[in-house]
Amino acid sequence: xxxxxxxxxxxxxxxxxxxxxxxxxxxxxxxxxxxxxxxxxxxxxxxxxxxxxxxxxxxxxxxxxxxxxxxxxxxxxxxxxxxxxxxxxxxxxxxxxxxxxxxxxxxxxx
Amino acid sequence: xxxxxxxxxxxxxxxxxxxxxxxxxxxxxxxxxxxxxxxxxxxxxxxxxxxxxxxxxxxxxxxxxxxxxxxxxxxxxxxxxxxxxxxxxxxxxxxxxxxxxxxxxxxxxxxx
Numbered sequence: 134x135x136x137x138x139x140x141x142x143x144x145x146x147x148x149x150x151x152x153x154x155x156x157x158x159x160x161x162x163x164x165x166x167x168x169x170x171x172x173x174x175x176x177x178x179x180x181x182x183x184x185x186x187x188x189x190x191x192x193x194x195x196x197x198x199x200x201x202x203x204x205x206x207x208x209x210x211x212x213x214x215x216x217x218x219x220x221x222x223x224x225x226x227x228x229x230x231x232x233x234x235x236x237x238x239x240x241x242x243x
Numbered sequence: 244x245x246x247x248x249x250x251x252x253x254x255x256x257x258x259x260x261x262x263x264x265x266x267x268x269x270x271x272x273x274x275x276x277x278x279x280x281x282x283x284x285x286x287x288x289x290x291x292x293x294x295x296x297x298x299x300x301x302x303x304x305x306x307x308x309x310x311x312x313x314x315x316x317x318x319x320x321x322x323x324x325x326x327x328x329x330x331x332x333x334x335x336x337x338x339x340x341x342x343x344x345x346x347x348x349x350x351x352x353x354x355x
Contacts, residue, residue, distance in 0.1 A: 175349070177286070179344065230301065
């Protein structure tokens with residue numbers, strides 16, 4: 134079973150920051166938080182991951198709470214091309230299989 | 244760029260046929276994975292492989308088998324296709340030093 138809880142859908146206005154929440158209250162000390170997204174008719178795409186520190190790359194920022202029980206993925210300036218299903222995943226190490234939950238369907242509104 | 248390719252985007256087969264889905268990656272990754280994706284159920288892991296000739300069952304292996312004769316190629320086999328196996332099939336690969344898995348575009352299989 135997926136170890137994460139996400140809202141089924143969210144809307145965000147184009148050009149605004151999209152903040153996608155994820156709860157992972159049973160996360161273990163050695164589990165990382167990963168985010169993937171899936172644009173319609175494509176395979177999932179890796180976005181970012183972190184253990185306990187906040188992370189940023191060219192796609193997004195990941196904010197993890199101090200107790201690690203929740204996190205937020207931030208797309209700083211959402212565009213229509215960011216419309217996708219976003220999956221929050223916890224996993225032990227880089228070789229472990231990924232267990233996908235149902236994700237959040239993000240709609241970017243023009 | 245990492246490339247994971249799948250042999251077909253769309254495939255239509257009849258019940259009872261043997262079906263081969265091929266996946267090839269060009270980044271010398273050790274790990275390869277097969278998932279299926281269904282509405283309301285998300286992605287589910289069928290089989291994965293950590294090395295040539297090695298395979299591990301995922302969460303839903305029943306009705307499937309796999310083959311990994313070469314490092315770059317991972318095949319999913321439906322011995323006798325059934326209508327319940329109509330789905331989107333996604334292949335992924337990842338190296339031991341990679342944190343992410345790279346996915347192919349998917350094969351939409353319809354079994355009539």
